[in-house]
Amino acid sequence: MIRNAFSRALVAGRAGFLQLAPQSASVAGCRHMSKVAESDEQLTARYVQYFESKDIDHWWLSKHINDLAGTDAVPEPDIIKACLHACRRLNDIAMAVRFMEIVHFKCGNRVKEIYPYVLQEVGPTLKELGIPTPEELGMDKPQLALEDVYDM
Amino acid sequence: MEMHIVSMATVTGTLLRRCSRLSAAAAPLSTSARALGGGGLPTVVERHGNRMVIGYGFNGEPNYIDRVDYPIPAVRFKEDNAQIKVLREKERGDWKKLTKEEVQELYRATFCRSFAEMQAPTGEWKLVLGGTMLACSIAVWIYLFMKVFVYEKLPDTITNPEKVEAQVQRMIDLRMNPVQGIASEWDYEKGQWKN
Numbered sequence: 325m326i327r328n329a330f331s332r333a334l335v336a337g338r339a340g341f342l343q344l345a346p347q348s349a350s351v352a353g354c355r356h357m358s359k360v361a362e363s364d365e366q367l368t369a370r371y372v373q374y375f376e377s378k379d380i381d382h383w384w385l386s387k388h389i390n391d392l393a394g395t396d397a398v399p400e401p402d403i404i405k406a407c408l409h410a411c412r413r414l415n416d417i418a419m420a421v422r423f424m425e426i427v428h429f430k431c432g433n434r435v436k437e438i439y440p441y442v443l444q445e446v447g448p449t450l451k452e453l454g455i456p457t458p459e460e461l462g463m464d465k466p467q468l469a470l471e472d473v474y475d476m
Numbered sequence: 477m478e479m480h481i482v483s484m485a486t487v488t489g490t491l492l493r494r495c496s497r498l499s500a501a502a503a504p505l506s507t508s509a510r511a512l513g514g515g516g517l518p519t520v521v522e523r524h525g526n527r528m529v530i531g532y533g534f535n536g537e538p539n540y541i542d543r544v545d546y547p548i549p550a551v552r553f554k555e556d557n558a559q560i561k562v563l564r565e566k567e568r569g570d571w572k573k574l575t576k577e578e579v580q581e582l583y584r585a586t587f588c589r590s591f592a593e594m595q596a597p598t599g600e601w602k603l604v605l606g607g608t609m610l611a612c613s614i615a616v617w618i619y620l621f622m623k624v625f626v627y628e629k630l631p632d633t634i635t636n637p638e639k640v641e642a643q644v645q646r647m648i649d650l651r652m653n654p655v656q657g658i659a660s661e662w663d664y665e666k667g668q669w670k671n
Contacts, residue, residue, distance in 0.1 A: 386531025
């Protein structure tokens, strides 16, 4: 059997997953139609566990961030902190900045109320890890323009 | 400054063979089924070239797409060149030592557009509104043309006031539409219009 990167990632992912809380079947819980909906605290605890696992890799980081982006919620500061530490372990500052942009986006039309609170809670972690916020980088305004494919 | 999304159609026969033979720790992650086979000649072009696969992507293919609802695509945006490699080494150390420009460089290596750029207004509404009004004005011009050049004159049963009066008198005499119509407006006792 040719041992290649894909099967390694699958094994690592499964091993990392088994260490977590005993969930059955799917990872994101999107097929649990017959089960009781989990509470916000459970969701927070679950994602904090995901991001805190020591052997997280890019695949799982992407997956969990994309799942969070798909939930109808702003991630809790605990989740954000755990995710930023996970990005640090993976030496990927681009993901950290992108994640802060995602949090800003998830605030929706109440961004003026929620985002300052998030920055206040998560600010110490950002300083500690040395991650600039998108505003500090000037990325809260468009910087580059991309030509539309229909105009080419 | 403009950027183009270009598909990286580099034939990577050596890449496919490398995927199968390198030790697991060094080989890049690949969700593509083509990379799983390994050995033998490559039959399909790996469209994502040397770009590092970082996730599953929104459909399982190693593509890059900017989506606000699926923000982390399957591959990084740019291939690693020498400049980026230097920055990546620096990234392994303390992030406080990275300058803002370097962070932006690293961000643009992984992502094409930021959220602000994805959501920036395109001004397309002006095109749509202008096009709609143009179409409406053409329609009005066509109607005016028809009125002037195509339609015949109105008959004198409509234009001649005496003939119209005679027709109305007939309607009143016949009690036409007596409930809500024209005969209901006529006061038969006084012989005049109700007001």
